[in-house]
Amino acid sequence: MCMYPNSFPFSEPFHILKKSMKFVQFSLILCQLLVLVVFDSIPAGHGLDLSRFAKDEGPPASTASDFVCQPCRQGLMNLADVIFIPSEKSIHTFNHTVRGARQPITLQHFVNPQDLSFDLVTVSSAHVVGHGHFYAEHSWWPGYSWQVAVCPKCRQHVGWVFQAITPEEGTADRFYGLIFSHLSHNATGDTSLYMTRRNVL
Known part of the structure; x- marks a missing residue:
């Protein structure tokens, strides 16, 4: 008697788990896009102050000098x-x-x-x-x-x-x-x- 994959006793839980993992991946990507949109929409001087995380690179290069x-x-x-x-x-x-x-x-x-x-x-x-x-x-x-x-x-x-x-x-x-x-x-x-x-x- 031939047993096809669909007839395997654990096939249904496996497909459910696979679909769940895809849903989680999609949710993570959606959250990342949402974060980018929210932060880009924050006007300068408002919202979170991230300046303390900026790397100190010294004084900016002068463009006026010859x-x-x-x-x-x-x-x-x-x-x-x-x-x-x-x-x-x-x-x-x-x-x-x-x-x-x-x-x-x-x-x-x-x-x-x-x-x-x-x-x-x-x-x-x-x-x-x-x-x-x-x-x-x-x-x-x-x-x-x-x-x-x-x-x-x-x-x-x-x-x-x-x-x-x-x-x-x-x-x-x-x-x-x-x-x-x-x-x-x-x-x-x-x-x-x-x-x-x-x-x-």
Whole structure:
């Protein structure tokens, strides 16, 4: 005698259980959609305050700055703030042609006591954070003490703050020397490696 599946004694409970599981899955999907609709309909400033669950990612990247930090895109400097402050300790000086700028900006090449080299652009204002103490030793600008400058968002070393030891009339009391290879052009996303170098005689 052949026994078909429908005639198996446990077939009916099995089908009921299977239908119940499908109903539960459908109910869960419906609840998820309902939650999304409810939360999307809550006006800003009303309902649940979920701000305490938000991840702190530091200050937002500035879109107004001409140059930003390469890793995190935080705004650091503007072309309007570039000032050329010559140093007798620079190895050489050269210009960089920046896309969108009316004239190239002048950079100075330095080597520190650890034999590390840097191309610096000097600016009167920069969106950086000073880190540590000011030191007068080994300053690339005699008469100025220096302090390490870092990005306010990712804390990468981006240059130095230079502070006049004895302020004098006609000279800057403070300026910033930023490492040009650590900057990226905000408008194009280019780094200094893609810009044209022209030596200054």
